[in-house]
Amino acid sequence: MDYPFQPxxxxxxxxxxxxxxxxxxxxRSVTLPFALSQCEQSGRLENFDLAAQVLRxxxxxxxxxxxxxxxxxxxxxxxxxxxxxxxxxxxxxxxxPALASRLDAWIARIAAAQEPDGYLYTFRTMHPDSPAHPWxxxxxxxxxxxxxxxxxxxxxxxxxxxxxxEATGRRTLLDVCLRNAELLWRExxxxxxxxxPGHAIVEMGLVxxxxxxxxxRWLKLARIFLEARGPGxxxxxxxxxxxVNQLEATGHAVRANYLYAGMADVAALAGDHAYLAATRxxxxxxxxxxxxxxxxxxxxxxxxxxxxxxELPLDGYAxxxxxxxxxxxxxxxxxxxGEGRYMDVFERAAYNGFVSGVSLEGxxxxxSNPLVHDGVAKNNHGHAGRAPWFGCACCPPNxxxxxxxxxxxxxxxxxxxxxxxxxxxxxxxxxxGTTRVRLTQLxxxxxxxxxxxxxxxxxxxxxxxxxxxxxxxxxxxxxxELYRYDDSTESTWTVHVNGEPVSAAPRAGYAVxxxxxxxxxxxxxxxxxxxxxxxxxxxxxxxxxxxxxxRGPIVYCVEQPDLAEPLAQFTLPSGTRLSPVVRPNLLGxxxxxxxxxxxxxxxxxxxxxxxxxRGLAPMCVWLPVAPVTIPQA
Numbered sequence: 178m179d180y181p182f183q184p185x186x187x188x189x190x191x192x193x194x195x196x197x198x199x200x201x202x203x204x205r206s207v208t209l210p211f212a213l214s215q216c217e218q219s220g221r222l223e224n225f226d227l228a229a230q231v232l233r234x235x236x237x238x239x240x241x242x243x244x245x246x247x248x249x250x251x252x253x254x255x256x257x258x259x260x261x262x263x264x265x266x267x268x269x270x271x272x273x274p275a276l277a278s279r280l281d282a283w284i285a286r287i288a289a290a291q292e293p294d295g296y297l298y299t300f301r302t303m304h305p306d307s308p309a310h311p312w313x314x315x316x317x318x319x320x321x322x323x324x325x326x327x328x329x330x331x332x333x334x335x336x337x338x339x340x341x342x343e344a345t346g347r348r349t350l351l352d353v354c355l356r357n358a359e360l361l362w363r364e365x366x367x368x369x370x371x372x373x374p375g376h377a378i379v380e381m382g383l384v385x386x387x388x389x390x391x392x393x394r395w396l397k398l399a400r401i402f403l404e405a406r407g408p409g410x411x412x413x414x415x416x417x418x419x420x421v422n423q424l425e426a427t428g429h430a431v432r433a434n435y436l437y438a439g440m441a442d443v444a445a446l447a448g449d450h451a452y453l454a455a456t457r458x459x460x461x462x463x464x465x466x467x468x469x470x471x472x473x474x475x476x477x478x479x480x481x482x483x484x485x486x487x488e489l490p491l492d493g494y495a496x497x498x499x500x501x502x503x504x505x506x507x508x509x510x511x512x513x514x515g516e517g518r519y520m521d522v523f524e525r526a527a528y529n530g531f532v533s534g535v536s537l538e539g540x541x542x543x544x545s546n547p548l549v550h551d552g553v554a555k556n557n558h559g560h561a562g563r564a565p566w567f568g569c570a571c572c573p574p575n576x577x578x579x580x581x582x583x584x585x586x587x588x589x590x591x592x593x594x595x596x597x598x599x600x601x602x603x604x605x606x607x608x609x610g611t612t613r614v615r616l617t618q619l620x621x622x623x624x625x626x627x628x629x630x631x632x633x634x635x636x637x638x639x640x641x642x643x644x645x646x647x648x649x650x651x652x653x654x655x656x657x658e659l660y661r662y663d664d665s666t667e668s669t670w671t672v673h674v675n676g677e678p679v680s681a682a683p684r685a686g687y688a689v690x691x692x693x694x695x696x697x698x699x700x701x702x703x704x705x706x707x708x709x710x711x712x713x714x715x716x717x718x719x720x721x722x723x724x725x726x727x728r729g730p731i732v733y734c735v736e737q738p739d740l741a742e743p744l745a746q747f748t749l750p751s752g753t754r755l756s757p758v759v760r761p762n763l764l765g766x767x768x769x770x771x772x773x774x775x776x777x778x779x780x781x782x783x784x785x786x787x788x789x790x791r792g793l794a795p796m797c798v799w800l801p802v803a804p805v806t807i808p809q810a
Contacts, residue, residue, distance in 0.1 A: 179388075180445045180512035182596065187585035188269050190605035195621055197583065197601045199765065200532060204580040205267050207539030212260045212577050213279070215566050220247025221256050222286060228302035229289035235305075243304045249568045251300040251310050252326040252376075257283070258333040259574030261350075265340035266581035277345065284341070284350045291353055295360035297334065298327050318364070321375055322416065328374040328402070331357055335382030339389050351389070358386055362394050365401055373405040375414050376432050380439030381505075384446060400443050403436075403452075413480055421451040425462040426483045430475025430494075431571075433483060434502030441509035453513060460510060462486075463503070464522060465657040470711060470725055470798065471533070471732050471785055472526030473546050475499040478556075487716040491549040491799060492556070497534030497572040500526045500546070501579050508586055511598070515591065517686020518656035520598045521648040523586065525655070528623055528730045533786040535576050536563050537765050542573045543789075548798040550789075551745070552737065562793040588616070594641040596687065600628045600702075612638040614694070623729045624759070624768040626650070626670075626704030633696040642700065643687035646670060649730060650704045651683070654711055663710040663724075673701040704729070708755035708770050713799075723799035724749065726770050726782050728757055733770050733782035737794040740780050744795040748803045750775045764790055 192198040216222050227244040234242050246253075264280055267273065291297045296317065300309045307315075314320030321327045338354035341347065361379075365372060374380075380399040387395035403420050410416025413428040415436050426433050437456045444452035466486035468474060473495030476484040481496055504523050511519035534543045541563035545556055555561045558569065566573065588607050589596040595609055600622040607614050617631040632642070648656060652665040672681050672688055675698060681688035690700065706729040713720035726733040737744050754773040760781070763769060769781040788796045 178446050178448050180509070182512045182515050182589045182591045184508075184512065184585050185588035185590065185605060185607045187266065187582040189607065190584035190587050190603055191270070192584060192601055192603045194602035196623055197599075197603075201580055201583060203537070203539035204535075204577060208535060208573070208577050209260075209264060209267060209581070211540045212574055213264070215570070215573075216257055216260050219566070219570075221253050222283065223247045224253065224299040224303060225257070225286045225290040228299040229286065231303050231305065232290070232292065241306075243306055246300050246303060246309050250326075251298070251312050251324075252329055252571070254297075254299055254330045255326075255333040256570050256574050257287070258330070258337040259571075259578050262333070262337040262340045263574065263578035263581040265337065265344040266578065269340075269344040270581075280341070281349070284353070288349065288353050291356065295356035295358075297353065297357050298330060318372060322373050322410075322414070323375050326376055328361075328379040329376035331361065332378035332380070332382035335379075335386050339385045342389065354386060355390070358383065358395060358398070362398060366394065366398060368401050368404070371405040372402075373407075373410065373414075373416050374402050376429075377415070377436035377439055381435065381442055384439070384442040387446065396443070396446055399439065400447065403440060403443060413482065421455045423455055423459060425486075426459050426467055426474070428483065429481050430483050430499035431481065431496060431502050434474070434499060434506050438502065438506040438509050441506065441513060445509070445513055456506075457510060457514075460506065460519075461657075464655055465659060468522070468655060468657075468659060469493065469495055469530060469548060470525075470654070470660055470713070470727075471495070471530035471546065471548065472503065472522065472528075473500050473530035473548075474503050478545070487714060487718070489713075489717050490719050491797070492547045492554075493545075495530055495546040495548075497531065497543055497546060498575045500531040500534070501575045504531060504579070504586075512589065515594075515596070515643075515685060515687075517598075517645045517683075518648065520586075520645055521653075521656060521686065524599070524647060524730050525732075527586075529732045529785050531576070531579070533788070534572055535580075537787060537790050541565055542567070542576070544569075544572050548734075548785075550796045552793055552795040562789050593639065594643055596643045596645070597630065598645050609634075609638065609640045612636060612640075614638070614640075623731055626668075626706045626729060628702040628704070630700045630702070632694050632698045632700065634694050635696075637693055637695045639691070639693045641689050641691040642694070643689050644672065644681075644700070644702050645686060646683045646688050647704065647730060648686070649709075649727065654709075654727065659714050659717075660711055662727075663712065664707075668705040668707065670705065671703045673703075675699060676701075706757070708757055710753075710755070720799045722804075723801050725799050726755060726772070728755075728768065728770060731768075732785045732798065734785045734788050734796050734798045735772075735780065735782050735800060736788055736791070736796045738791055739783065741778070744797055747800065749800045750778065750803050 312324035335354045338350040342351040383395040383399040406416045407418040440452045440456040476493035478494045507519045507523040544558045587599040603618045605616045613635045615633040620628040650668045652667045654660040708728045711725040756771045758771045760769045764787040773779045
């Protein structure tokens, strides 16, 4: 069994222009080499060398030898794995002998640090006589339910190993993964002791191993780790209740979203309806009460955690990794259901609270993504504004690997249906049944809502083309009542096939066109993009009396350089008018919103994802609105 809706592989889709080409090109040419160098220069890779040296020299008789780690955290191994995974995705898209050789050298150093029984965790191996860090615990695994991250490291290792094998056909890293997984099977395959990973992701990694090897043990082991949770554990790492009985998103947001994505994997591959019901129920809780307008989640800096319902402070945490994990989770729920609302949330996060995590230049990063900043506070893990790297560097490699395989989210197929989920200038090939279909998108989305899709099956074929009609085009900023537009009228979107209008009322968020397709057919989707004023649910204290601006999938903010008066003292007058304006020389070329707020106040609002690319300055997404004065009789 597997997901009923299957994504078209990222290697089958190539961006050719526009927003995502710019971001993916920078990711490949700047962010990847920068991250490779950071991992080498920061000591993360050296940790593997020190662990290997301890193994080698102790076996030769130096029984007291051990080394202090070169980095801060026991999960620093995963930065190596995530960067390696991203590099493999780049290799899968285009050959690069120099990069492949560099990765081979990395993998050899990783393999040398693996203990004979398959254990791989540099902080313990390089310093075996006593814990090198208080999180490690005196013995293997004992602190994993809390903070050791041994299984978290394993999960990222497995994802990298599968990516490397798929990109190169070589087993060097995959065999490291399988030796480690065999150890986990020996330790935990009988479901005793009941050890619940303190930081989920090993479950997703094991599922990838299962898919790659067709070994049922890895799917069973993923389920064992999920079933080990609750009741009575801490909510911080989602161990308070059995996963099938959990009702809401709670605790550390990245751990939570990785867990819920892992539940979706088990629901799909094991056909478990209880898991499906639970993960969908929790997702509903997020989009109904705990989702920022930017698609960010995890409002609380304390514990990097979900807050209570409607607890969405403007200066909230909204970790970049949490937005990425929400995208992974939402995409999986789409693959289970075929419902467009999941990809609507994916899109909201992708264009706003996720891609905001990396600068336009590709070498400066946000860990947290607040919706307001005073231009001074060091809220970004000790940095004011974007940082070149972090001691806890989970976010930059997560951005890197997600963007490197981003085209995997563009299309999906099921039986005789082709789903178009991401609109971007691109070429791709999908297989529908036995028919190979070439797809070419011509569009300037997200700045324009005009999409032309050229369809060229290798032979005439009948199938249903399913075009996602985004929630914003249907007058819904979110698939809930959490946010609303002042004018929530559905846009008058249209579809033409070969120049002729067609009627295609949305089903589950998609306009469905079923016909026999032939080479040369073209579909034009027009999604009008009015500038919209957004208001939050009355129970969100932080946005009461405030408004935000959107156009299409883009959330806007106001930065001090675009405002004549201090942003902290600014109040938006009533009767404000919005109009889109193309600014080719602003922030790499964007469509801004011209805000006309009375005869003396006119300024630009800029895309939220691009804030803090012109230096450090105050920023705000939700602007206070002057109260309407009602004349007295």
